[in-house]
Amino acid sequence: MGAYIIRRIFGMLLVLVAVSLIVYLIFIVIPGGDPAQRIAGRTATPANIASIRHKLGLDKHGFTGFFIQWFSLVKQLFTAKLVSYANQTNVVSQIKQGLPATFSLSIGAGIIWMGFGVLVGTISAVKAGRISDRLITAFALIGISLPVAWLGLILRYFLAGERGSPSWFPDGGYVPLTSNPWQWFYHLLLPWFTLAVLFIGFYGRVLRSNILDTINEDFVRTAKAKGLTSRRILVKHVLRASLIPIVTLFGLDFASVLGGGAIITESVYNLHGVGWYAAQSIQSEDLPPLMGVTLYGAMFIVVFTLIVDLAYAYLDPRIRLS
DSSP: OHHHHHHHHHHHHHHHHHHHHHHHIIIIITTOSOHHHHHHOTTOOHHHHHHHHHHTTTTOOHHHHHHHHHHHHHHHHHTTOOEETTTTEEHHHHHHHHHHHHHHHHHHHHHHHHHHHHHHHHHHHHTTTSHHHHHHHHHHHHHHHSOHHHHHHHHHHHHSSTTSSOOSSOOSOOOOTTTOHHHHHHHHHHHHHHHHHHHHHHHHHHHHHHHHHHTTSHHHHHHHHTTOOHHHIIIIIIHHHHHHHHHHHHHHHHHHIIIIITHHHHHHTTOOSHHHHHHHHHHTTOHHHHHHHHHHHHHHHHHHHHHHHHHHHHHOTTOOOO
C-alpha cells in the first residue's frame, strides 16, 4: 500500500506539471499576439506591459525562453506571488478567501446528491419495473434536464422574496460558519439544493443500472445459497460492489466543484467563492486569476482521484492495491 501511494503521489506531480504546461500553452502561447498585453489587462500602461514582459521572461525567445516563461509563471503561482494586474490583487490570496464559501457549498451539496442519489438508485433498482420505479425515473430525468442557472433563478424568484412577497430563504449571500452557524446553514440551503439536483438524478440512474447488473453475479448467488437475508445481501454485497463507479463519479465531480465547477451556482446566489472569482475574472478578461483557478482545480482533481483509488480496496475486497 505504501509503495502504491508513493507511486501515485509521484504520478500526481507529473500530472500537475503537464496541466501547468497545457494551461501556459492555452492562455499564453496559442492565442498569439503579445501575452504581456493580455496578462496586464485592458487598462494597462506601456510601462506595466514592459514590466510584466521582463518579470515573466516574455522578452526571451526560443526553446529556452519558453521554459523560462513557463517556470516563472508556475513559480509565482505556487509561491503565492501571482498578481492580477487588472486590480493589483494577489491571485492565491483571492482564491484562499473564496475557499470557505466554495468548500461549504461543495460539501453540503455533495452530501445531498450522494445521499439522495444512493437512496433513489437503490429504491429504483429494488422496485424495478413497477410504477414507483417509473416515477423515480421520470423525476430523475427532469432533474438531469434542468439547467442550473434557470433552476437557481426560479428558486430565488419564488422562495427568496424577489417578487416582493415574504421570503422563505435569504436572497443569496454567504455567512461564515464561524460567524453564525444557523445563518450559514440557512443561506446555503437553496444553493445546496440547486447544485445537487443535477447529480441526484444522474447518480440514481447509474446506481440503479449497477445494482441490477450486480444482482446476477456469482458472489450474490453464493450469498443467497448460504441463506442470507435479502436485506443483508443488498446492503453488504450488492450495494457495496455497485458503489464503485459511483465513488469514481463522486470523487471527480466533487473535485471539479471545489475547483470552481460551481461557477454558475455561486454567481446566481452571489456566493463569493472560487467559482464567483473565476466568473468575475472572465468578465474583466483578467488572465492570471483564470490560470490560477484552472491549476487549483486540477490539483483537487488529482488528489481526489487518489482518494477514490484507495476507497476501491475498501468497497471491493477483490481489488488489491500494490
